[in-house]
Amino acid sequence: MENEIHSYEQQIQEINFANESKLNDLDPEQRNEYEKLKSDNNQLLSQINNSRNELEEVNVRLGQAENRLKADTLKQRAQHLREEKNHLQKRKEDLELQTNEMHLPFPEARERLMNRIKEDNAQIKQ
Numbered sequence: 001m002e003n004e005i006h007s008y009e010q011q012i013q014e015i016n017f018a019n020e021s022k023l024n025d026l027d028p029e030q031r032n033e034y035e036k037l038k039s040d041n042n043q044l045l046s047q048i049n050n051s052r053n054e055l056e057e058v059n060v061r062l063g064q065a066e067n068r069l070k071a072d073t074l075k076q077r078a079q080h081l082r083e084e085k086n087h088l089q090k091r092k093e094d095l096e097l098q099t100n101e102m103h104l105p106f107p108e109a110r111e112r113l114m115n116r117i118k119e120d121n122a123q124i125k126q
Contacts, residue, residue, distance in 0.1 A: 023031065069075055104112070 023034065026034065102109075
């Protein structure tokens, strides 16, 4: 294992020497551009790491907030009551519509009843 590690270290060193040789062959303008791009790359990598750390912190805080909301029984009860209120309002509207249909002329009332039956059948099929 030590021989393999030593061999890999030598290969890495040879690659680094080859890269350094290629950099030395560049004219000064290209070398400056390379150094600038290398610096920009390092800055961007740093920004990426910072952004990832920030994102991780936000995700942790979000998870904690969600857990607090799930544990809050009053919020759960409020949500349940909102859903029940919406259901009852829809039912009230349906009942008001049915009451208004009683005052309609027979042909129109019959047509609405038939439409409601078709809608109900379609919901049952679903």
